[in-house]
Amino acid sequence: MSGPRPARLSMQQRPPGRAVGGAMGWGAALRVLADMDGVLADFEAGVLRAFLARFPGEPRAGLAGRRGWLPKEQHQAKIPLCHAKIVSVYESPGFFLGLDPIPGAIEAMKEMIQMKDTEVFICTSPLRKYEPCIPEKYKWVEKHLGPEFVDRLILTRDKTIVSADLLFDDKDTIQGVEPNPSWEHILFTCCHNKHLELKPPHRRLQSWADDWRAILESKRRK
Ligand SMILES: Cc1cn([C@H]2C[C@H](OP(=O)(O)O)[C@@H](CO)O2)c(=O)[nH]c1=O
Ligand SMILES: [Mg+2]
Numbered sequence: 001m002s003g004p005r006p007a008r009l010s011m012q013q014r015p016p017g018r019a020v021g022g023a024m025g026w027g028a029a030l031r032v033l034a035d036m037d038g039v040l041a042d043f044e045a046g047v048l049r050a051f052l053a054r055f056p057g058e059p060r061a062g063l064a065g066r067r068g069w070l071p072k073e074q075h076q077a078k079i080p081l082c083h084a085k086i087v088s089v090y091e092s093p094g095f096f097l098g099l100d101p102i103p104g105a106i107e108a109m110k111e112m113i114q115m116k117d118t119e120v121f122i123c124t125s126p127l128r129k130y131e132p133c134i135p136e137k138y139k140w141v142e143k144h145l146g147p148e149f150v151d152r153l154i155l156t157r158d159k160t161i162v163s164a165d166l167l168f169d170d171k172d173t174i175q176g177v178e179p180n181p182s183w184e185h186i187l188f189t190c191c192h193n194k195h196l197e198l199k200p201p202h203r204r205l206q207s208w209a210d211d212w213r214a215i216l217e218s219k220r221r222k
Contacts, residue, residue: 029117029119030119030166030220031118031121031164032167032168033122033123033159033162033168034109034168035123035124036137036141037099038170039168039188039190040109040122040144040145041100042102043099044071044191045100046090046099050089050090050098054088058082071086093136095136096132096133097136097143101144102207103207103208104209105208106144108208108212109122109145110145113149115216120152121152121154122145123169125157126155126157137155157176158177159176160175160176160178160181161181164182165184165219166186167186168188170193171193172187172193184203184219186215189204189205203215
């Protein structure tokens with residue numbers, strides 16, 4: 001995140017029906033965005049698994065050796081002809097729906113949505129080739145998290161225009177039309193970003209076993 005965080009709407013400015021009171025008084029609820037691929041759904045393991053099943057014996061970069069967000073770039077750097085095959089894997093029907101949940105993600109989301117004065121949304125970018133990606137993302141959320149979260153699914157190619165306090169996302173650089181997004185980006189550790197050294201004040205969540213609750217609390221105090 002660069003620059004100061006713009007103020008969110010005060011309770012008085014908010015439309016009726018969004019009021020939160022209770023222990024926090026008439027402050028705004030904490031709004032949390034959780035990215036989907038790499039945070040809730042295991043995209044990287046899914047790519048590798050489907051690639052091996054479809055192209056057995058084909059050379060590829062294993063998860064331990066991954067660097068950089070785009071698997072197609074990494075694998076392509078090693079094996080020039082790999083690119084189209086990787087893309088064909090994640091554009092295939094069933095790929096997004098078949099992804100395994102990241103360990104602890106479902107439990108964390110179900111706990112978070114029950115937290116007092118907390119609004120939780122899933123914020124995910126669809127592929128440019130949006131079918132079957134988009135319907136499968138909805139189905140994945142319904143299957144693993146239930147209908148309550150289907151109502152909380154935001155699909156956008158530009159996450160910078162979504163207003164929130166926190167965004168847990170595995171992509172190291174999130175850019176869009178808004179130069180100063182309202183959220184603090186918490187980098188969710190994934191095989192492709194684990195080697196990056198974050199400079200303060202940038203923060204990481206190592207996994208869902210890490211202290212995500214403390215990160216939420218740290219924002220409430222601000
Ligand atoms: C192409 C590609 C997509 N994705 C994910 C990110 C987006 O979902 P999300 O915003 O939920 O992380 C989605 C569309 O690009 O697929 C990767 O994680 N790695 C990739 O290399
Ligand atoms: Mg992601």
